[in-house]
Amino acid sequence: MAPVVARNVFVDGRVQGVGFRWHTRAEARALGLTGWVRNLADGRVEVWCEGPAEAVRALEDWLARGPSGGHVTEVEVRDVVPCHPSSFEIRR
DSSP, X not given: OOOEEEEEEEEEEEOSSSSHHHHHHHHHHHTTOEEEEEXXXXXXXXXXXXXXXXXXXXXXXXXXXXXXXXXXXEEEEEEEOOOOOXXXXXXX
16 A cells, blocks of 8 residues: 655635635545645635545646636645545535
């Protein structure tokens, strides 16, 4: 079994009001990742994702593009200690 890595990702641009959280959840689940996504008061989206390094990297690549209705201008990625959530969810 591949070791679990975790990333905290902050996505800036036109990322709220375009279904970004729902698309992120679908993409993360398709990749077999766990974690969460939420909107931040400053207009960014925050993502916590955990899983095999290749799958996490694939989500990071997707986050840099985002869904067709959005426009990503900046992505900040931080390595974090895994907390082993059981699924991938949207947080309010």
